[in-house]
Amino acid sequence: MSILRIVAVAGSLMLAGPACAAQAPETEQSSPDAPEKVANTQVFQLPEGARVHDVAPAPDGTIWYTAQRQGALGILDPKSGKIRHVPLGEGSAPHGVIQGPDGAAWITDSGLNAIVRFDPKTEKLDVWKLPEDVGYANLNTGAFDGDGIHWFTGQNGIYGRLDPKTGAMRVFKDPEGRGPYGIDATPSGDIYYVSLAGSHLAKIDRATGAATIIEPPTPAQGARRVWADSKSNLWVSEWNSGNLSRYTPATGDWKMWKLPGEAPKAYAVYVDERDIVWVSDFGANATFAFDPKTESWTKYPGSGEGANVRQILGRPGKVYLPESGTNRIMVVRTGSAS
Amino acid sequence: MVAACGTAAAPPSAGTGVQGERAYQKCYSCHALEAGAGKLQGPTLHQIVGRPIAAEAGFDYSPALRRFARQHPRWTPELLDRYVADPEALVPGTSMTFHGISDAGERRALIGYLERAS
Numbered sequence: 140m141s142i143l144r145i146v147a148v149a150g151s152l153m154l155a156g157p158a159c160a161a162q163a164p165e166t167e168q169s170s171p172d173a174p175e176k177v178a179n180t181q182v183f184q185l186p187e188g189a190r191v192h193d194v195a196p197a198p199d200g201t202i203w204y205t206a207q208r209q210g211a212l213g214i215l216d217p218k219s220g221k222i223r224h225v226p227l228g229e230g231s232a233p234h235g236v237i238q239g240p241d242g243a244a245w246i247t248d249s250g251l252n253a254i255v256r257f258d259p260k261t262e263k264l265d266v267w268k269l270p271e272d273v274g275y276a277n278l279n280t281g282a283f284d285g286d287g288i289h290w291f292t293g294q295n296g297i298y299g300r301l302d303p304k305t306g307a308m309r310v311f312k313d314p315e316g317r318g319p320y321g322i323d324a325t326p327s328g329d330i331y332y333v334s335l336a337g338s339h340l341a342k343i344d345r346a347t348g349a350a351t352i353i354e355p356p357t358p359a360q361g362a363r364r365v366w367a368d369s370k371s372n373l374w375v376s377e378w379n380s381g382n383l384s385r386y387t388p389a390t391g392d393w394k395m396w397k398l399p400g401e402a403p404k405a406y407a408v409y410v411d412e413r414d415i416v417w418v419s420d421f422g423a424n425a426t427f428a429f430d431p432k433t434e435s436w437t438k439y440p441g442s443g444e445g446a447n448v449r450q451i452l453g454r455p456g457k458v459y460l461p462e463s464g465t466n467r468i469m470v471v472r473t474g475s476a477s
Numbered sequence: 478m479v480a481a482c483g484t485a486a487a488p489p490s491a492g493t494g495v496q497g498e499r500a501y502q503k504c505y506s507c508h509a510l511e512a513g514a515g516k517l518q519g520p521t522l523h524q525i526v527g528r529p530i531a532a533e534a535g536f537d538y539s540p541a542l543r544r545f546a547r548q549h550p551r552w553t554p555e556l557l558d559r560y561v562a563d564p565e566a567l568v569p570g571t572s573m574t575f576h577g578i579s580d581a582g583e584r585r586a587l588i589g590y591l592e593r594a595s
Binding site: 190192207208230232249250274275277294295296317318335336338359361378379445447449463464 | 499502503505506507516517518565570572574576579
């Protein structure tokens with residue numbers, strides 16, 4: 140492992156939101172030893188009590204987020220700063236949100252114990268409850284495979300599949316019990332998930348639903364989230380060990396990098412369109428952008444104390460950092476696309 | 478082997494209230510009932526009722542809960558009830574992201590279950 144350089148993206152952050160009549164111009168911040176011009180950041184304050192958890196890019200350029208504490212899907216327009224909430228129903232406590240291949244928001248709602256679909260064109264909500272005999276699953280995160288099947292995890296020890304065309308749902312037990320957390324699809328459409336309590340990666344056989352466990356080299360590392368890069372390598376954020384690790388399915392090889400800082404706690408991971416790996420660290424109250432080619436880290440401090448970024452997503456040229464602790468969303472413009 | 482679900486994810490415990498046991502499923506992914514159950518995301522709930530707050534050796538509690546513990550030394554049933562109802566409201570800044578249980582009867586059943594099962 141080598142940490143060649145750490146670049147701190149410091150300085151003032153802009154707060155924008157519905158209360159702001161006009162937005163301040165964006166600024167670029169760069170520390171003196173920055174090897175390259177770093178990205179812009181912009182921060183949006185969300186409605187009080189929303190407790191943002193996950194985010195996803197919407198087709199129209201807005202940002203969806205789960206307002207976990209208010210049982211709603213939030214919609215933030217980063218151009219105007221306007222925000223509105225779509226209530227998801229009595230008892231809702233949404234955890235994850237992604238954009239499906241149909242352009243809809245697909246929500247893993249732990250409060251409703253259901254998968255919820257929000258159609259942005261019609262504003263219609265569809266709700267698929269988990270079967271009664273499954274019990275409370277603590278639904279976590281979803282991903283679509285190459286055939287358009289929605290796969291999801293539940294921290295109480297399950298994963299499952301939902302066919303959007305028929306509504307047919309199947310739920311499976313994780314081989315090692317509680318812990319299934321992050322889930323993602325590779326470019327080829329395969330599905331992998333990680334187990335936080337089980338400290339493993341798993342590949343799902345899309346035909347049978349069987350999960351094959353892949354043990355990372357570090358024992359009890361606390362694999363929390365997973366994301367695939369353009370070459371179908373799986374990047375894993377390890378909560379307990381503080382490592383960012385990479386699994387290469389073609390060879391079965393693992394490689395690990397310890398995050399910078401004294402006591403890193405890696406929470407979320409996301410790989411952008413340039414194969415830059417973004418990983419949030421509760422220990423440093425920051426998110427790092429890791430370049431695998433140079434093994435260098437660029438640091439994006441949280442916008443306030445205990446920012447606690449629990450998930451990361453984006454679209455070409457933009458990375459979204461939902462700060463559950465400050466109830467804000469930081470937008471990083473990477474400059475790689477319009 | 479693929480095990481399609483037909484039962485709750487957590488194992489059942491005999492001799493305890495069904496409603497309380499069902500409510501505990503909302504805690505199950507992060508909290509064990511046994512002492513020394515290993516590395517889950519939350520501390521064990523073993524003998525939680527009456528236990529000193531933020532006192533499990535080696536567990537990395539949030540600064541918010543540590544501050545709270547200085548004012549409230551033990552988890553009384555009343556405090557547990559308020560915490561389970563809305564963790565963020567009782568302990569702003571807590572690292573427990575649980576959304577809370579709004580039904581008072583369900584909370585009572587849960588706390589009773591925790592008293593009996595651990």
